[in-house]
Amino acid sequence: MIGDKKLSTIRAELKAALAAERSNPIAALDKKIRKLNKQSSSDQTRSLVLLRGALAQLAHEPTQRRRRVSRTKHAKRAVSRP
Numbered sequence: 001m002i003g004d005k006k007l008s009t010i011r012a013e014l015k016a017a018l019a020a021e022r023s024n025p026i027a028a029l030d031k032k033i034r035k036l037n038k039q040s041s042s043d044q045t046r047s048l049v050l051l052r053g054a055l056a057q058l059a060h061e062p063t064q065r066r067r068r069v070s071r072t073k074h075a076k077r078a079v080s081r082p
Helices: 007-021 025-039 042-059
Strands: none
Touching: 007 042, 025 042
């Protein structure tokens, strides 16, 4: 959770906002990164590169997630106290 929102809620809101904008945010970030590279603003460039990577990962995220592997059930071990 981030604040009072779940990460899944934030992702859903981000996907909806990007779909409503109808432009390619990755291409826009690439353009900004190229512009900042010419100005040699490394802090802003690094932030934009990280944001671009996160957006690219989100865009290529599979729709179905793998199921969690169930744990084998073990008896709890008794902890001896001194």
